[in-house]
Amino acid sequence: MGSKGIRDQVAIVGMGCTPFREHWDKSTDDLLVDSSQAALAAAGMEIDAVDAFWLGTMGSGISGLTLSRPLKIDYKPVSRLENMCATGSDAFRNACYAVAAGAVDAAMAIGVEKLKDGGFSGLTTQFPPSDGTTVPLTAPAMFSLLAPAYAKKYGVDDAELKDVLTRIAWKNHRNGARNPLAQYRKEVAKDVICSSPLVAGPLGIFDCSGVADGSAAAIIVRAEDAYKYTDKPLFVKALSLVAGPSAGPIDPTYDYTTFHEVVRSAVAAYRQAGVDNPRAELAMAEVHDCFTPTELVLMEDLGFTERGMAWKEVLAGTFDLDGELPVNPDGGLKSFGHPIGASGLRMLFECWLQLRGEAGERQIDNGRTLALTHNLGGAPGSCVSFVSIVGSELTES
DSSP, X not given: OOOOOOTTTEEEXXXXXXXXXXXXXXXXXXXXXXXXXXXXXXXXXXXXXOXXXXXXXXXXXXXXXXXXXXXXXXXXXXXXXXXTBTHHHHHHHHHHHHHHTTSOSEEEEEEEEOOGGGSSSSOOOOOOOOSSOOOOOOHHHHHHTHHHHHHHHHTOOHHHHHHHHHHHHHHHHHHHTTOXXXXXXXXXXXXXXXXXXXXXXXXXXXXXXXXXXXXXXEEEEEGGGGGGTOSSOEEEEEEEEEEOOSOGGGOTTOOSSOOHHHXXXXXXXXXXXXXXXXXXXXXXXXXXXXXXXXXXXXXXXXXXXXXXXXXXXXXHTTTSTTSSSOBOTTXXXXXXOOOHHHHHHHHHHHHHHHHTTOOGGGOOOSSOOEEEEEEEEEETTEEEEEEEEEESSOOOO
């Protein structure tokens, strides 16, 4: 048994995304209003026409009231959802399912996070006591374990590994420099990246995503209604979310060269979408590049390369903006920062622009009509993973 999927049953007809910034002059309410109004405007829809709302936020508000008050959607159904860094994606998933089920005609998925004025440099969530096996490491420390493990398994020496990680950061900052919504809009030279101060293990500052505030939103309707709102809808092909057993950190067989959760969610998504060769069929992919070695491992977990080959493909430019399969064309988490509840929907916003031919100077033109988003929450060996695939055309029956 497994998810049967809802391929081509629902469509995205409007999206909005705020700039991801240090928004000292904007509140969570302001960001929610900005992204929702942009999504409604894109769909040519009034907010009264939206039947239900799913709000993704990890720590910027509790309950549906976080959204109902600023949007003035009195007595509408609003669900607040949290699933670590996959929060925005899961809000989108639930909104799509509600429309596909026929429970509502139109739904909004919206994500938001206000991190910069929290007074801390990263996440500060306090977890309840568990069985004592939780590993007390920082996020950079946990993800830094991927790099030496990958290098050892596939015979990559220290200099080659540094070049690979540097190339990933260089690529994503280069893409982000072409995106007006990105937080960091400067290209960074490889020698600057390579010589940046170390944070954890082999990871320097430029190997880590930043902290930002932001919001993004999507309007979902039934596929047969999509052209009432826009002549360029995106049809949802696959939605796949898995939560792992969280055993990796205490499992002696886990080797830190893969995310088992990502592999499983990708396989399910490709099955739902009817994708046999993601590298050849996808126009682009937005992936969870929280740290550079994460993106490296994801290239193999998502089936973009064979095992042990991703590092060579990175150096060859396969995933560059003009490469065979562009990855993170909007600049990714590296350029946007990572406001938790908003990141998944921000990734989807890039698919919205790219597949509609509206991405400006970073527009991809490879003739393909499918795009993938992936994000994960947690850490290597203990995470949730989400993969979606959207397309600009209905599948021929």
